[in-house]
Amino acid sequence: MAYVLVAALLRNGAVTSNVMDLLGGARAMADAxxxxxxxxxxxxxxxxxxxxxxxxxxxxVLTWSNRALASWSGEAGVAALVAAAELTSPDVILMVADSAGRDWAPRLAFRLGAGLITEATGWKLDEGKPVFTRMVFGGKAHAVQASRRPVSVATVKPGATRARPPDARRTGNVRPLDLAFSPSAGFPVLVETAVEAPKGPRLDDARIIVSGGRGLSGSENFSYLHELAEVLGAAVGASRAAVDAGWVPASWQIGQTGKVVAPDLYIAVGISGASQHLAGCAQAKAIVAINIAEDAPIFDQARLGVIGDFREVVPALTAALKEMLGK
Ligand SMILES: Cc1cc2nc3c(=O)[nH]c(=O)nc-3n(C[C@H](O)[C@H](O)[C@H](O)COP(=O)(O)OP(=O)(O)OC[C@H]3O[C@@H](n4cnc5c(N)ncnc54)[C@H](O)[C@@H]3O)c2cc1C
Structure with missing residues (x-):
């Protein structure tokens, strides 16, 4: 029997879709x-x-709210997770591989004497114990890892598992975590958070993403993608080449050193499909590639591919969708 503890950092008082997806996977692990x-x-x-x-x-459900989460988010989160682990004695502790989860997991594993698996893309159970997979060598190979310690702490990439539909008949216990936390002066403090002006859906949560690469040849051509994204209600992302060229903000970068996304649909425009880029979008349910070179590696990953210049293909697609959707 596995007792699975899931860390859920609320954002604006709500549970994120990434946490809901992780909870779906945790439920399946526990059910098995x-x-x-x-x-x-x-x-x-x-x-x-x-x-x-x-x-x-x-x-x-254990709840804990403390002002310290805003300023000492790392330390406060770890302290609460240690307290929750002491209370529940879990076999497995799962958290989303986002900035918070990546901050907590190694410290939590150290404090609990647990095994640590990072950036897991999935797991299977071996005699009731989870054996995790993670991408290595920029997505060219998979490593299979299990903890030798009784407790496993794992960060899980967004989209590795899916949320379950809500079942209002389920019952459970709710209790507040009894934890007094006072940060020591030596702890790192979060000084400032810069929030980008929201324009359309967030990349992390978007169900459709239109992403542009070096093939767009300049920042001005991202306007083609914005028009398409607006019709689809999509977010706009980019390859590292487009970010490095200064065409778009770094926060748009998808890939090994950028965001890992798991939309239903990922439209890659002028992106060659390097393994480091695919490491960030391979979890998409479907990839559509628009590229001028018929031998671009992205076509090997794409459910659907269009060979052509984005200047012709994207406006035609936008116009057709506008007509189809009556926009
Ligand atoms: C350690 C490390 C980490 C990295 N992390 C990341 C990461 O997180 N994310 C990431 O994206 N990359 C990352 N990279 C870089 C990665 O290796 C590639 O260099 C990068 O993804 C290439 O971006 P691109 O596909 O936009 O450009 P390119 O590879 O130059 O591809 C451009 C594509 O555009 C097509 N094209 C050209 N003109 C047109 C046109 N008119 N219409 C349509 N198509 C056109 C071309 O045929 C080509 O396929 C990393 C690299 C390293 C070493």
Whole structure:
């Protein structure tokens, strides 16, 4: 029987879609072993947050909110996770491989004497114990890893698992975590958070992403992608080549050293399909590639490919979609 603890950092008082996806995977892991799932909800959220977590698969929800989460987010999160682990004695602790999860996981594993697996893309169970897979060598190979310690801490890439539909009949226990936290002066402090003006859906949550690469030849040509994205309600991303050229902000970068996304549809325009780029978008349900070179490696990964100049293909696609969708 596996007891799985999931870390859920609330954003603006709500559970993110990445956490919901992870919770879906945690539920499947627990079900396969007649186990239980606990979620540690970090940050102030309304009561509907805890019921939503239970409806989506949690058996136990621990809540903890503290001002320190805003300034000492790393230390406060680790302290709460240690307390939650002491309370629940989990076999597996899962967190999303985002900036918070990457910050917490190694410190948590050290404090608990647990094994650490980072950037997992999935797992299977071997005699009830999870064996994780992760991409290595820029996505060219998979490593299979299991913890030798009784407890495993793992960061899981967004999109590795999917959320379950809510089941309002599920019941669970909710209790606040009894933890007083006072950060020491030596802890790193979050000084400032710069929030980009929201324009369309966030890359992390978007179900459709239109992404541009060096083939666009300049920042001005991203306007082709914005028009297409607007019709589709999509977010716009980019390859590292486009970011390095200064055409778009670094926060748009998809790939090994950028964001890892898992949309339903990923439209790659003027992107060759380097393994480091694919490491960030290979979890998409479908990739559509638009590229002028018929031998571009991206076509090997694409469900659908269009060979052509983006200046002709993208406006034609935008116009056809506008007509189809009546926009
Ligand atoms: C350690 C490391 C980490 C990295 N991390 C990342 C990462 O996180 N993300 C990332 O993206 N890359 C990353 N890279 C870089 C990666 O190796 C590639 O260099 C990069 O992805 C290439 O970007 P691109 O596909 O836009 O450019 P290119 O490889 O130059 O491809 C441009 C494509 O545009 C096509 N094209 C040209 N003109 C047109 C046109 N008119 N219409 C349509 N298509 C056209 C070309 O045929 C070509 O296929 C990393 C590299 C290293 C070494």
């Amino acid at each position: 072993t007649n186990g239980r799932v606990a979620v540690l909800a970090l940050g102030a959220g309304e009561e509907k947050v805890t019921s939503e977590l239970i409806a989506r698969g949690a058996d136990d």
